[in-house]
Amino acid sequence: xxxxxxxNLVAAFGRQLQVRFQLDGPVSLExxxxxxxxxxxxxxxxxxxxxxxxxxxxxxxELVRDLKVEGVAAFEIAGNGYVxxxxxxxxxxxxxxxxxxxxxxxxxxxxxxxxxxxxxNPNKAAHIGHLRNAVLGDTFVRMLRARGRNVEVQNxxxxxxxxxxxxxxxxxxxxxxxLSQVKALIAxxxxxxxxxxxxxxxxxxxxxxxxxxxxxxxxQTLHAVEAGEGEIAELGHLVADSIVNAHIxxxxxxxxxxxxLPRESExxxxxxxxxxxxxxxxxxxxxxxxxxxxxxxxxMPGSAFKENQSESxxxxxxxxxxxxxxxxxxxxxxxxxWKFGLLGKDFYYRRWCDYPDGHRxxxxxxxxxxxKTPEFGRAQTVFNVIDSxxxxxxxxxxxxxxxxxxxxxxESSVHFSYEMVALSxxxxxxxxxxxxxxxxxxxxxxxxxxxxxxxxxxDLIDKLIETxxxxxxxxxxxxxxxxxxxxxxxxxxxxxxxxxxxxxxNSVIAFDxxxxxxxxxxxGPYVQYAAVRASKILREFQNRWGPLPDFEAAxxxxxxxxxxxxxxxxxLLLTASKRCSAIEKAISSGEPxxxxxxxxxxxxxxxxxxxxxxxxxxxxxxxxxVFLWLTDYVRRQLMATLSVLGIPQPSYM
RNA sequence: GGGGGCGUAGCUCAGUUGGAUAGAGCAUCAGCCUUCUAAGCUGAGGGUCACAGGUUCGAUUCCUGUCGCCCCUACCA
Numbered sequence: 196x197x198x199x200x201x202x203n204l205v206a207a208f209g210r211q212l213q214v215r216f217q218l219d220g221p222v223s224l225e226x227x228x229x230x231x232x233x234x235x236x237x238x239x240x241x242x243x244x245x246x247x248x249x250x251x252x253x254x255x256x257e258l259v260r261d262l263k264v265e266g267v268a269a270f271e272i273a274g275n276g277y278v279x280x281x282x283x284x285x286x287x288x289x290x291x292x293x294x295x296x297x298x299x300x301x302x303x304x305x306x307x308x309x310x311x312x313x314x315x316n317p318n319k320a321a322h323i324g325h326l327r328n329a330v331l332g333d334t335f336v337r338m339l340r341a342r343g344r345n346v347e348v349q350n351x352x353x354x355x356x357x358x359x360x361x362x363x364x365x366x367x368x369x370x371x372x373x374l375s376q377v378k379a380l381i382a383x384x385x386x387x388x389x390x391x392x393x394x395x396x397x398x399x400x401x402x403x404x405x406x407x408x409x410x411x412x413x414x415q416t417l418h419a420v421e422a423g424e425g426e427i428a429e430l431g432h433l434v435a436d437s438i439v440n441a442h443i444x445x446x447x448x449x450x451x452x453x454x455x456l457p458r459e460s461e462x463x464x465x466x467x468x469x470x471x472x473x474x475x476x477x478x479x480x481x482x483x484x485x486x487x488x489x490x491x492x493x494x495m496p497g498s499a500f501k502e503n504q505s506e507s508x509x510x511x512x513x514x515x516x517x518x519x520x521x522x523x524x525x526x527x528x529x530x531x532x533w534k535f536g537l538l539g540k541d542f543y544y545r546r547w548c549d550y551p552d553g554h555r556x557x558x559x560x561x562x563x564x565x566x567k568t569p570e571f572g573r574a575q576t577v578f579n580v581i582d583s584x585x586x587x588x589x590x591x592x593x594x595x596x597x598x599x600x601x602x603x604x605x606e607s608s609v610h611f612s613y614e615m616v617a618l619s620x621x622x623x624x625x626x627x628x629x630x631x632x633x634x635x636x637x638x639x640x641x642x643x644x645x646x647x648x649x650x651x652x653x654d655l656i657d658k659l660i661e662t663x664x665x666x667x668x669x670x671x672x673x674x675x676x677x678x679x680x681x682x683x684x685x686x687x688x689x690x691x692x693x694x695x696x697x698x699x700x701n702s703v704i705a706f707d708x709x710x711x712x713x714x715x716x717x718x719g720p721y722v723q724y725a726a727v728r729a730s731k732i733l734r735e736f737q738n739r740w741g742p743l744p745d746f747e748a749a750x751x752x753x754x755x756x757x758x759x760x761x762x763x764x765x766x767l768l769l770t771a772s773k774r775c776s777a778i779e780k781a782i783s784s785g786e787p788x789x790x791x792x793x794x795x796x797x798x799x800x801x802x803x804x805x806x807x808x809x810x811x812x813x814x815x816x817x818x819x820x821v822f823l824w825l826t827d828y829v830r831r832q833l834m835a836t837l838s839v840l841g842i843p844q845p846s847y848m
Numbered sequence: 849g850g851g852g853g854c855g856u857a858g859c860u861c862a863g864u865u866g867g868a869u870a871g872a873g874c875a876u877c878a879g880c881c882u883u884c885u886a887a888g889c890u891g892a893g894g895g896u897c898a899c900a901g902g903u904u905c906g907a908u909u910c911c912u913g914u915c916g917c918c919c920c921u922a923c924c925a
Contacts, residue, residue: 228868238867244905251905274868275905316925357924492923501851510850516923523925586852587920614853615919638917666887686887697873698861701853703918709874710860714887716873717861724887732884739884780864792862795872806880806889826884848887 196291197769198776200266201235204280207264208237215257216247230766233271233279240276251276266290284765285756291772291828292750306345307573309534310336310611312580313350313446313453316358317438319396320389321445322649323706324582324616324642330695331613332580333451333841334787338778341839347571350453351530352558354435355460356523358644360417362392363431365399368412374430381437389441390651392434397647421520423464432460443548443556445652449688450841452550454557455571457533461542461559462526470540471529472515480598481514491517500594512591524588528595535596535604536573544568576607583612583701611785613700617641618650619707626650639705650706659687662712663720671847685843686720692842693719696791717795719842725798726837727848728805729830736811736823746824749817758821763807767800768825771832778839787840794836801829 201224208222220242227236240255247254255278259270268283312332315325332348339346353359366372372380381388403410420431439456446452462468472493475481481493489511497510514525532538542559546566549555557568581589589610596605617639623630628648634640642649664683671679694711698704714720737743759765777793810826813819834844 223865225864225867228870232868236868241867241906277868353925489923494923510921513923518923520923522923527925583853584919585925588925641919663887670885670887702861703854705860707860713874716887718873718887720887721873724885728885728888735884784864788862789864792872799872802888803890805884809884811884848885 196287196294196775197773198779200264200282200287201776203264203266204235204237207262208239208258211258211262212239212243216243218243218246227277227279230762232273232277233281234769235280235282237278237280238276240278244276282769283756284759285752285754287772288755288759288768289750289752291768292747292824306575308339308344308346308576308578309349309572309574310339310346310578310580311349311351311534312336312611313442313451314353314581315442316356316644317352317354317435317442318358318362319393319438319644320387321442321652322642322644323652323655324649325442326449326652326655326691327613327616327695327704328580328582329446329451330449330692330841331700331787332578332611333446333449334692334696334790334839335578335580335611335782335785337839337841338782338787338790341778341835342775342782347574348452348454349534349571350456352435352439352456352458353523354432354439354458355417355421355423355463357413357417358396359431359435360413360420361399362396362434363420363427364409364412364416365392365395366430366434367416367427368409369395369399369402374426374433377430377433381433387441389438392438393644393647393651396644400645421463423460440548445656447550448653448656448684449692450843452552452554452556455544456547456556456558457530457542457571458559459526461561462529464561465540465542467529467533467538467540468521468526470538471532472521472525474532474599475514475528475595478599480595484511489513489517495591495594495598499598500590524591524595527588527592531577531592531596531608532599532601534572534574534577535601535607537596537599537601537604541572544571576609577604578609578611580611580613583614586610586612609785611700614703615641616704616706618648619705622650622706622708625708639703655711656687656691658708659690659712660684663687663690663714666714667848674847682845682848685845686714686723686848689719689723689837689842690714691719692840693717693722693791696787696840699786699788719840720848722794722798722833722837723842723845724848725801726830726833726844727846729801729826729833730846732805732810732826733823733830739811743823743827744820746820746827749820750824754817754821758818763804764821764825767804767829770797770800771829774832774836777836790836791840794833794840797829797833797836801833804829 204224205222212218212220222237222239224235224237227233240251240258243254244251252272252275255272255276259278262270266283266286267280269281271279271281273279310332313329315321336346336348366377380386380391416427419425419427422428481495484490484492484494492513493515494511494513501510512524513522515521529538543561543563544557545560545564547556547558579589593605593608596608619639620630620635623640630640660683663686664679667679667683697717759768777790781787781790808822810822813822837844
């Protein structure tokens with residue numbers, strides 16, 4: 196609704212520009228600093244002032260003379276030349292009532308958007324850094340889908356990489372475990388295999404450090420895993436598949452699902468890389484280095500992806516090593532080409548699992564299967580949710596597309612980057628992690644899988660549930676343990692997802708248990724609480740007085756116009772009506788944090804409302820009806836927003 | 849050395865692409881539960897937007913320089 200008004204205003208001012216000044220140009224709207232200035236402001240006169248060499252105030256007056264826009268009560272000139280827009284509160288409110296009944300969904304666009312996120316190396320349990328990736332990616336997907344975009348979610352599985360190989364080395368060489376022994380470990384319900392691998396990975400990394408000669412194990416193992424044959428390769432698959440399942444379960448706890456798992460093993464076995472390699476050579480995107488430190492490698496020149504156009508060999512990036520094996524970036528170029536349908540090849544797919552909600556998760560596989568499989572890839576736009584430390588590699592991938600002549604796809608490849616999650620020094624101390632004097636002075640300490648230093652995702656979720664459950668039990672002695680457990684889980688998820696979203700992408704999160712476990716202030720549970728209160732008010736009314744009034748009959752524009760003279764009510768209604776606009780803005784700025792902030796502000800606005808006004812006990816019937824409708828409307832908008840944020844709604848707290 | 853990011857209240861962070869009196873949460877202090885759940889609400893204190901120049905009607909925002917912090921700059925991913 197608010198979005199419609201915004202669109203109409205932009206169009207109307209655009210026309211005025213044409214008619215009055217014969218000018219084209221973007222018209223931007225902004226929210227006035229103070230609500231007393233109106234609902235929207237148009238600062239266009241300031242921009243025109245320079246061009247036209249006339250005072251902005253005069254221009255503003257000319258622009259709004261005779262201007263009529265539906266739903267707008269008045270335009271006012273303020274300050275040096277602001278055009279402040281005042282909405283017709285009665286008309287606007289009653290429109291909201293109507294559109295709630297219609298509730299038209301935006302039509303799904305045919306163009307496919309691929310969002311790749313999570314991408315955790317399948318060799319150990321997920322940690323809080325991975326959670327940020329998955330929550331950011333999943334929320335962005337929900338935002339896009341809420342606005343009718345056609346989105347496919349891919350979770351890339353590097354099941355043949357060094358990290359998997361290292362854990363295989365750990366089992367095989369360090370522990371001397373056979374394939375069947377590892378199988379037994381996986382089958383043992385008393386053992387958390389992903390946690391066991393977490394420790395094993397730290398141990399083998401330490402072992403390499405103390406015994407550099409043992410790095411030969413890694414090379415042999417990596418080779419066997421990549422080739423995909425023999426017991427070592429089987430062990431690799433066993434470890435990777437098992438850990439992938441652990442990750443899928445961890446993410447499912449947060450409501451995160453995927454459509455397809457493209458795997459590196461298929462990139463290799465189906466010759467995706469070989470095809471991409473031929474293409475890169477053929478079009479001169481990479482060349483064979485004859486001398487210098489990169490002698491014997493296929494490299495991409497630095498000029499392809501660096502600003503400074505230097506041809507220095509220091510800047511070039513090795514794509515194929517001198518031993519003939521391909522680097523990760525090379526495989527990633529092949530994968531990115533496939534996402535756009537540019538490789539001229541496709542995977543085979545098989546069912547990986549069915550989620551409890553019925554959604555089917557597919558995985559790539561290297562041979563035909565009997566069941567009917569969907570089509571993946573062929574995207575128009577690709578978002579890669581990858582942390583900002585890898586921006587250099589992402590630049591190389593995009594440069595690869597460009598060097599192959601796929602300029603449009605290069606433009607449509609978005610590195611959806613975010614900063615890492617580190618640990619606050621206080622949290623390190625709480626966890627008993629020893630810090631060097633140097634670390635103590637730092638604002639945060641980097642998580643390290645190799646050192647086994649970090650907070651495991653499932654541990655954090657468990658701890659959040661435990662904390663929430665204590666509070667829920669305390670407040671709801673009358674409910675069953677199972678009911679309270681469910682509520683605690685929902686609150687924990689709300690707290691965690693909100694925590695991961697409240698920071699903008701380029702800010703480093705210094706993870707702090709105290710902050711993450713807080714359910715007060717700007718947190719998920721605060722927003723959930725507001726929605727719970729709204730539901731409770733409506734339920735309580737129905738318990739006492741029966742069905743809700745017939746809103747559409749009772750609430751005429753005149754009734755609204757009268758009630759909404761109260762600025763408190765009007766601001767709440769206005770904020771609630773901005774849901775779609777808030778989602779759209781969060782999409783275009785690429786900041787899920789903005790939507791989280793919106794949810795918080797709406798919750799805050801509603802909290803103020805229910806403290807200031809008694810809904811059920813309001814004596815005036817018309818006013819009470821307005822309050823009830825407003826409560827219901829805010830509740831729906833709040834729940835819809837929470838759903839886009841992936842935050843579940845408890846029935847009580 | 850090169851590339852990128854950051855520096856805003858005691859702490860953690862927003863700041864709508866250059867606009868009106870710079871905002872939240874936490875923490876601190878003072879209030880509010882016989883009335884729809886106090887995971888809440890009201891109020892107070894707290895700012896040289898790192899620093900210095902520049903651009904202009906106007907700069908937290910853009911440009912230059914300085915200082916400080918972080919990340920990247922592998923034949924790891």
